[in-house]
Amino acid sequence: MTPLPDPEAQIAPRKRSRRRSLTPWLFLAPGMAMFAVYVLIPIVQSVWVSFHDWDGLGQMRWIGTANYSELWWDDAFYTSLRNNVIWLALYMLAVPLGLMIALFLNQTVRGIRIYKSLFFFPFVISQVVVGLIFSWFYAPGFGLLYALIEWVTGSGVALLADERYVTYGIIAAGLWPQIAYCMILYLTGLNAVAPDQIEAARLDGAKGWRMLWHVVLPQLRPATFIAVVVTVIGALRSFDLVSIMTAGGPFGSSRVLSYYMYEQALSEYGYRMGYGAAIAVVLFGIMMIFISGFIWKMWRDEKGQ
Amino acid sequence: MALHGKGLLLAALMCSAAPAMAQQRVLTFNSNASDPAPRAMFEQLAADFMAEHPEIRVEINTFDHEGYKTAIRNFLTADPPDLITWFAGNRMKPFVDAGQLLDVSDVWEENGLKDSLGSTLSSMTFDDRQWGVPYTYYQWGIYYNKEAYAAAGVEPATDWEGFIANCAAFQEAGIDCLTTGSKALWPVAGIFDYLSLRTNGYDWHMQLTNGEIPWTDDSVRAVFAEWEKILPYTTANHAAIDWQDAVANIVQGRAAHYVMGNFAVAAFRDGGMTDETLGFMSFPTINPDIPRAEEAPTDSMHIPAGAKNPEDAKLFLAYIARPDVQTRINEALGQLPVNSEASVGDDPFLQAGFEMLSTAEAGIAQFFDRDAPAEMAKAGMEGFQEFMVRPERLDAILERLERQRQRIYAAAQ
Numbered sequence: 132m133t134p135l136p137d138p139e140a141q142i143a144p145r146k147r148s149r150r151r152s153l154t155p156w157l158f159l160a161p162g163m164a165m166f167a168v169y170v171l172i173p174i175v176q177s178v179w180v181s182f183h184d185w186d187g188l189g190q191m192r193w194i195g196t197a198n199y200s201e202l203w204w205d206d207a208f209y210t211s212l213r214n215n216v217i218w219l220a221l222y223m224l225a226v227p228l229g230l231m232i233a234l235f236l237n238q239t240v241r242g243i244r245i246y247k248s249l250f251f252f253p254f255v256i257s258q259v260v261v262g263l264i265f266s267w268f269y270a271p272g273f274g275l276l277y278a279l280i281e282w283v284t285g286s287g288v289a290l291l292a293d294e295r296y297v298t299y300g301i302i303a304a305g306l307w308p309q310i311a312y313c314m315i316l317y318l319t320g321l322n323a324v325a326p327d328q329i330e331a332a333r334l335d336g337a338k339g340w341r342m343l344w345h346v347v348l349p350q351l352r353p354a355t356f357i358a359v360v361v362t363v364i365g366a367l368r369s370f371d372l373v374s375i376m377t378a379g380g381p382f383g384s385s386r387v388l389s390y391y392m393y394e395q396a397l398s399e400y401g402y403r404m405g406y407g408a409a410i411a412v413v414l415f416g417i418m419m420i421f422i423s424g425f426i427w428k429m430w431r432d433e434k435g436q
Numbered sequence: 437m438a439l440h441g442k443g444l445l446l447a448a449l450m451c452s453a454a455p456a457m458a459q460q461r462v463l464t465f466n467s468n469a470s471d472p473a474p475r476a477m478f479e480q481l482a483a484d485f486m487a488e489h490p491e492i493r494v495e496i497n498t499f500d501h502e503g504y505k506t507a508i509r510n511f512l513t514a515d516p517p518d519l520i521t522w523f524a525g526n527r528m529k530p531f532v533d534a535g536q537l538l539d540v541s542d543v544w545e546e547n548g549l550k551d552s553l554g555s556t557l558s559s560m561t562f563d564d565r566q567w568g569v570p571y572t573y574y575q576w577g578i579y580y581n582k583e584a585y586a587a588a589g590v591e592p593a594t595d596w597e598g599f600i601a602n603c604a605a606f607q608e609a610g611i612d613c614l615t616t617g618s619k620a621l622w623p624v625a626g627i628f629d630y631l632s633l634r635t636n637g638y639d640w641h642m643q644l645t646n647g648e649i650p651w652t653d654d655s656v657r658a659v660f661a662e663w664e665k666i667l668p669y670t671t672a673n674h675a676a677i678d679w680q681d682a683v684a685n686i687v688q689g690r691a692a693h694y695v696m697g698n699f700a701v702a703a704f705r706d707g708g709m710t711d712e713t714l715g716f717m718s719f720p721t722i723n724p725d726i727p728r729a730e731e732a733p734t735d736s737m738h739i740p741a742g743a744k745n746p747e748d749a750k751l752f753l754a755y756i757a758r759p760d761v762q763t764r765i766n767e768a769l770g771q772l773p774v775n776s777e778a779s780v781g782d783d784p785f786l787q788a789g790f791e792m793l794s795t796a797e798a799g800i801a802q803f804f805d806r807d808a809p810a811e812m813a814k815a816g817m818e819g820f821q822e823f824m825v826r827p828e829r830l831d832a833i834l835e836r837l838e839r840q841r842q843r844i845y846a847a848a849q
Contacts, residue, residue: 186530186533186534187509188509188512188513188530188531188533188534188536189533189534189535201843206836269676270676270677270681271672271673271676271677272681289672289673289675289676290676291675291676292673292674292675292676292677292825294825377619378619378620378621380618380619380621380675380818380821381618381675381676381821381822381825382675382818382819382821382822382825383818394814397506398506399502399505399506399810400805400810400811400813400814401810401811401814402530402810402811403811
């Protein structure tokens with residue numbers, strides 16, 4: 132079967148096809164220019180800087196891969212890397228917990244909107260405020276959690292002063308708003324769940340876990356995908372909470388890569404732009420693994436349709 | 437309409453003043469004095485200067501004190517003002533090395549500052565030239581709660597053995613002998629500096645911060661050995677609290693001593709302490725054969741290399757070096773004037789600090805993060821904090837610091 136000839140193409144074939152191929156690019160141009168200036172060029176620049184010794188003020192000196200070989204032997208780098216992995220793993224809890232709260236709130240009771248907004252509240256307030264609230268919650272002496280542990284066990288634990296617990300303490304603070312975020316994603320997702328399918332499943336005798344696993348969750352896949360993406364990215368770029376709650380301490384044990392980069396390149400005592408850039412490149416590499424995974428999945432899904 | 441009328445009036449006034457305005461020179465001044473008292477002092481200082489030099493107008497841009505430390509790198513390269521506040525010693529070295537500060541040796545020469553500001557000459561000098569003018573400094577030492585002493589039934593000691601014996605008595609009474617808040621790291625550097633100055637002396641301390649002594653050396657271990665003696669009596673969980681939180685420990689009598697700078701006196705008084713309950717003493721003697729040195733960080737003003745009006749900026753530097761001006765500045769700040777001909781305020785803690793500093797025979801150190809280069813300072817303070825929490829890791833900490841020393845000072849050559 133031959134396709135029908137396009138009537139317009141017959142009138143002015145070359146002019147129209149050229150215009151048609153040009154138009155999308157014209158529409159894309161502002162976005163692409165922005166993307167190049169604020170994303171692509173800085174990436175190239177960071178990689179370039181990472182091969183130099185530079186204090187951010189004077190001359191740049193080419194040192195090849197010396198920054199990277201120093202990273203290889205740097206304990207602080209591995210501490211940060213390990214913390215990043217812990218962040219990634221534990222931050223993922225936000226997805227099932229968010230789903231749980233979303234399922235719980237997905238009912239028609241009087242005033243449910245108020246409860247929903249209250250649960251969403253931690254995501255609305257600034258991360259800085261979240262960090263401060265949790266610092267006081269953990270604070271030795273007057274902190275609620277400290278007092279509670281002291282009351283139960285007899286001696287208090289200052290979470291943020293103990294290298295064993297400090298990262299978990301910060302992640303707990305980070306989970307609070309992140310769970311709210313995942314919850315809202317699932318709540319919107321639940322609105323789109325087809326009631327007739329639920330009905331059909333119920334007639335077939337499905338309920339509880341089986342209903343959730345085989346009927347509801349498959350329909351929530353788009354929401355799950357977005358929730359996982361924002362949580363992975365959120366875990367990798369965790370910076371504000373570390374900065375507010377501990378500044379990487381005690382003695383650097385709660386650092387993550389993004390904070391270590393800031394510390395080396397930009398903080399009060401950091402004058403090592405090259406080294407900071409090298410850390411940034413490593414973090415970028417780790418992020419790229421996840422991001423290309425997500426993009427590949429999205430591309431595959433779109434092609435499948 | 438009323439507004440409009442006012443605007444017209446203003447415009448008319450400005451027109452009549454225009455001939456004078458046209459010749460007026462502008463000095464832009466970036467200041468880190470974000471606290472109310474220092475901020476008012478700088479505004480008064482600018483007003484006084486303009487009264488003496490009506491042809492110059494000083495415009496102050498005040499930055500948040502902490503934010504200033506990172507903002508300075510941006511404005512020095514992007515939009516340099518004519519004057520900046522900063523700190524003496526190695527803290528200004530990156531900017532000197534990068535050619536961001538103007539050589540102001542001529543200001544020192546023409547105004548005889550090498551005599552009147554002689555005590556800080558070395559900390560303002562790199563390559564035999566001076567790069568700024570100091571306007572204030574303040575002592576570090578031990579602030580203590582006299583009521584805690586009464587509760588423990590002991591008297592302040594001037595030697596180390598006596599101090600440690602007192603610590604045991606404080607522990608009996610349920611009081612922390614020494615408190616600190618090391619969340620921001622720098623408070624622990626004050627403790628290290630004094631232990632180092634008292635154990636090995638001023639010259640050794642300067643060699644260490646200059647990178648001439650390996651951190652794995654036995655002399656370094658000697659300092660940490662003294663430190664270990666007071667660790668059991670130090671506030672637990674100091675790593676989780678800020679320096680202001682530790683002030684509360686002193687105010688409430690839960691701790692006895694605090695190694696701090698004189699700026700903390702205001703916080704002690706805000707907490708309700710008076711001259712009757714707050715005491716000050718020099719850090720106790722550890723090795724009596726070592727001449728006494730003290731610690732007093734200096735704040736200074738500099739001219740960026742890219743200043744648009746360096747001539748008037750030099751005039752301003754000469755102005756703030758004058759004894760009468762330094763007296764006024766430091767009365768407002770509650771700190772000590774650098775100029776030896778200036779007079780010190782009546783405050784008992786200032787008087788005690790001035791007495792202590794002027795009799796320090798060995799010399800005056802700046803502070804760990806001003807004597808050592810920035811990266812070494814950061815690594816060092818982190819190591820000190822780790823040692824205070826985990827003294828058993830001393831070997832690993834010192835080896836790490838030694839690796840840092842070899843890299844940092846080799847790069848600086």
